[in-house]
Amino acid sequence: MSKINVKVLLQDSEGCQIVIKVGDETIHFQESGSKSVELEPKRYTALIAGFQDPAADVATINVKFIQSGNILNETDITEDKFIKSLRIQVK
Amino acid sequence: MLKKIFIPFLLLLVTIKGATQNGAIDLAKSIKEKKEKAKQVAKENVADPNKNFKSIVTDLFNGGNGYYQALIKNGILKQGDGEVQVKSTIYGLIRIFDSTRREDKFFRKLRWVRNIQIGLGAVMGEENKISELNSSLTVALINKRVTNWKLFYEEISASDIEEVLVHIKKATDAADAIANRPNPAPNDIEESKKADKQIEEFSATLDFNKLSGLISDEEIETARAKWEKLTGKYDDIKKKISGAPLLTWGYEGNYGNNKWSKINNKLEFIAGFGSKKDSVRNYDFYAGAFYNITQDTLNILKVLNRTTFSAKAGINKVLAKAKSDGSSLIEVFGGGEYQNIIKGIYPNEVKSAFKFDLSLSFRVAQNLYLPFRLKWNTNTGKFEGLIDLKFDVLSLF
Secondary structure, eight states, rough: EEEEEEEEEESSSSSSSHHHHHHEEEEEESSEEEEEOOOOOOEEEEEEEEEEETEEEEEEEEEEEOOOOEOOOEEEEEESSEEEEEEEEEO | OOHHHHHHHHHHHHHHHHHHEEEEEEEEHHHHHHHHHHHHHHHHHHHSHHHTTTIIIIISSSSSSSSSEEEHHHOOOSSSOOEEEEEEEEHHHHHOOGGGGGGGHHHHHHGGGEEEEEEEEEOGGGOEEEEEEEEEEEEEEEEEEHHTTTTHHOOOOHHHHHHHHHHHHHHHHHHHHHHHHHOOOOHHHHHHHHHHHHHHHHHHHGGGGGTTBBOOHHHHHHHHHHHHHHHHHHHHHHHHHHHOOOOEEEEEEETTTEEEEEEEEEEEEEEEOOOOGGGGGGGGEEEEEEEEEOOOOTTSSSSSSSEEEEEEEEEEEEEEOOOOOOOEEEEEEEEEEEEEEEEOOOTOOOOOEEEEEEEEEEEEEEEEEEEEEEEETTTTTTEEEEEEOOOOOOOOO
């Protein structure tokens, strides 16, 4: 099993409601932060779904998957309601 | 509006110069004509300065609906010159110079600077030369649009979102299973590419039909129904927030030729209302009070010698919204307006007047509004019509 850090950064918003599912793990964010999950080495398609601060129309959420300091993949989300997929290859 | 006073003033000077050369009779005639013209313009300028209040006021403090705004007015429909203004909230300036302040932990602390907006501009005179500088300050004294954002936590929980993802994950698991096959054959690679493409297209469009073949039709319908229920709740919350009470105080002044030619103060309140049925085409209650001190064009020796007060209240209704971004396409405003000339009244001018005001604004292009205004003056018993064009450019630097 490998430790993967999932880092979420909110910009131009006060908060969010997002859920990230990757492998059998589910994590939840309402503000910027970092959480870790344990995954077997193989390819995954992570699902990132949720809603931005409804009072902030130019909000951005950046989501990064990091393994041993290396960014596996990342995405910037600008939509106010979204379901995004992000492929990562865990080593 | 002051530019309308400024032009006759310049014309008067030019006329005086010309008349001196052509004789005293021409001079007297010319001054009389110009006086009449200036008087008429001054009367028109008593009108309120808050045209298109909805498109301006609601955009500025809507919790981040753009932190910068440029306003360009020109005399397409009105005789005269142009005006350029650039406005920004203090937060907007901070984020230019320090992008780390955009992070949510700072964004929350900087809420107060998102409620203060400053502006600078120029009034263009003859031959597009700058005749005056314009400055403005607007402060949101009450801004429930920003403070009410947490409402959506009560309506949408993480488990609600997870319930949708459970179904979609079956599709991504299917795509991953194909991609993770050991020693993939050429058709496995093709199948994997096709599945990945379906997932990507779904992610980009949120068209649940793109998942067809990866999960059952029943699963697709269940996921779609759950997601639409959540997005419906979210959209309702956004509408509630965008219609929350907003009270602003503002100042705007023009300075040129070493003197102030206009100082306007305004206090404005706007709040949305209406039943849930009206949430798509909502109503707004609007009230504003204006205390304006301006330069009397007929008295060039003194400065700021005409003072007017006006108050306006009414209901604004968005009749049609763009399907793409929900922005207003047609708005109608109906209300009443009281005007009082405190100082600097002209001969034959009425000191105070009450008018019924009706205006219909069309968005003719992106951020370009064409308001048709009709007022009924209770003193004169006459209708006063006005057509204007306002180019409202919302740009993110």
